[in-house]
Amino acid sequence: MPHKFIQVSSKEQSATKNWCGPDLRQAKSVLKHRPDIIIFELANSGRTPETIYNKYNCINKPYGLIKEHIKKVRRSARNNYPEALADIPIWENIAKLWKDNHNVFVYRVDIAKEFRLELFDVWQWSYPCIKKNWFWWVPMYIREKIMAKNINWILQKHKNEKNLTIAIFIQKEHWGRIKFLMKNPSKKKIWNLYFGKFKEISPKNITQKIKEINKMYYKYWMRISDFE
Numbered sequence: 001m002p003h004k005f006i007q008v009s010s011k012e013q014s015a016t017k018n019w020c021g022p023d024l025r026q027a028k029s030v031l032k033h034r035p036d037i038i039i040f041e042l043a044n045s046g047r048t049p050e051t052i053y054n055k056y057n058c059i060n061k062p063y064g065l066i067k068e069h070i071k072k073v074r075r076s077a078r079n080n081y082p083e084a085l086a087d088i089p090i091w092e093n094i095a096k097l098w099k100d101n102h103n104v105f106v107y108r109v110d111i112a113k114e115f116r117l118e119l120f121d122v123w124q125w126s127y128p129c130i131k132k133n134w135f136w137w138v139p140m141y142i143r144e145k146i147m148a149k150n151i152n153w154i155l156q157k158h159k160n161e162k163n164l165t166i167a168i169f170i171q172k173e174h175w176g177r178i179k180f181l182m183k184n185p186s187k188k189k190i191w192n193l194y195f196g197k198f199k200e201i202s203p204k205n206i207t208q209k210i211k212e213i214n215k216m217y218y219k220y221w222m223r224i225s226d227f228e
Helices: 025-033 063-078 081-097 114-128 134-157 174-184 187-195 206-213 215-224
Strands: 004-007 037-043 103-112 163-171
Touching: 025 081, 025 163, 037 134, 063 081, 103 134, 114 134, 114 215, 134 174, 134 187, 134 206, 134 215, 174 187, 206 215
Parallel strands: 004 163, 037 103, 037 163
Antiparallel strands: none
């Protein structure tokens, strides 16, 4: 049987007057589905999406690192990011699986933190209207290309294992396009998906335009793009 993929989104908005507390959907899915692999939409600055937790068996997992992580999350929650509290029960439930001798592997597949921080500055003030601007789709394309590459790396690592349950803790909108990229579509199909509706850019001029607007995006574009 093929692997079973379970995609679960989470609310990313900061607390408002209508906020009802942290989104627990991902945390609940950990115990409900008991996945063999969890793929997080979290920054990864390493050469692969590996995490230190995967180096140990269940008995020897570095549980102390989880406690330190939870402390950081609580600090972040106090500093205007209360939605971060949803991360705590996720890791508590992962630890429960390990203590039950269920060795779930965890990976971080998103782009490096420096890139995400710059993107967040744009998202915070301009979303969702910015989706009508071609430049918004540049970081989306870069991030999703990298996430697709990292997920393919994970699947290759576990290629000899069958019937895995894989929890995808990536936003639904991203996951749809990542699955598309993982099918190795043509350059034309990729261009049409991300940039096809914008007449002011083309595969021939987009690289130079990115270079003129944002040096960081240009750096990553040259590493990963199909159109450099």
